[in-house]
Amino acid sequence: MSHSSKAMPLLSGQKILAGVITLLVIIAIVAGIVMIGSPMEERVRRTDEQRVSNLQQISYAVDQYGQTQGALPASMADIAKQPDVYIQRIADPETGVPYRYTVLSETSYQLCATFHAPTKYDDTMPGAVPAELMFWNHGAGETCYTLDAEDVGVRLSQPLPESSFRIEEE
Numbered sequence: 001m002s003h004s005s006k007a008m009p010l011l012s013g014q015k016i017l018a019g020v021i022t023l024l025v026i027i028a029i030v031a032g033i034v035m036i037g038s039p040m041e042e043r044v045r046r047t048d049e050q051r052v053s054n055l056q057q058i059s060y061a062v063d064q065y066g067q068t069q070g071a072l073p074a075s076m077a078d079i080a081k082q083p084d085v086y087i088q089r090i091a092d093p094e095t096g097v098p099y100r101y102t103v104l105s106e107t108s109y110q111l112c113a114t115f116h117a118p119t120k121y122d123d124t125m126p127g128a129v130p131a132e133l134m135f136w137n138h139g140a141g142e143t144c145y146t147l148d149a150e151d152v153g154v155r156l157s158q159p160l161p162e163s164s165f166r167i168e169e170e
Helices: 002-036 039-069 076-080
Strands: 100-103 108-115 141-148 167-169
Touching: 039 076, 039 108, 039 141
Parallel strands: none
Antiparallel strands: 100 108, 108 141, 141 167
């Protein structure tokens, strides 16, 4: 009998240790989700980043077309027909709906996409440009970027002065 009474406290100690470890693992998982966001939030962020990347590729292709052809393309289909032009997608990666491309003048045009969430940008990092000056910022919903083909390549990844761009959210 004395043998089983010694085993009981040890077993209880093991259960307590297992419970504490389980609790710590759950706390770590919850903290991780809170800090980096849920898998769904990450998927949304990546999809919105893909949309921006697609629009950057389209804008570069439009600029190149304008330089080689002397005029902006009438449609994105005209761009896709050009040799040596790579555009991963001309349509939204989730819905398949083509991005909106509109010619505004001889050199300016507009690209529009619908985003799930606003741009998240950490402007507290050393050397960071304020978020409002980043060209490809967007809100949730449809965002249209007005671009000028004469500013070739400037907006691909670099910020522009606030007066050089206009973002319209509809």
